[in-house]
């Protein structure tokens with residue numbers, strides 16, 4: 774099997790984590806992971822909660838492959854799934870082979886987001902819907918940043934968060950709206 778990104782490099786068995794093998798590329802550090810092995814690894818290692826290092830996310834450099842990739846095994850085009858709304862990284866999945874491609878650094882990114890044991894969740898419709906919501910919320914904020922200052926936006930966000938689950942939300946809104 775050859776690396777779907779580098780094309781000329783042969784994938785070699787590489788340890789992704791303790792007890793989890795993948796087929797890795799020595800050039801781009803990408804990894805091809807069998808979801809069958811992966812699920813087994815999750816079962817065996819348990820879903821202990823890893824504590825994310827907040828500083829880590831910003832300094833992480835994971836290269837996301839923007840172009841479509843072909844599965845190294847069956848050569849069909851792999852589907853892309855965005856990991857989260859706050860990073861542009863996407864995981865590639867071959868539904869036929871049930872294998873996923875992780876670009877170099879994406880395993881570390883998944884760990885930082887506490888998702889290293891939840892890869893199938895990223896491929897779910899529910900997760901992808903959440904990502905789309907995050908993205909549209911971000912786009913909306915960006916549009917409003919053209920008319921509102923960062924300070925105003927921050928204040929508005931704070932008020933919205935405060936109101937969100939407030940049992941007197943409607944009374945407060947009514948009070949504010951009264952001129």
Ligand SMILES: [Zn+2]
Nearest residue numbers: 776779798801
């Ligand atoms: Zn490669």
Ligand SMILES: [Zn+2]
Nearest residue numbers: 844847867870
């Ligand atoms: Zn395939």
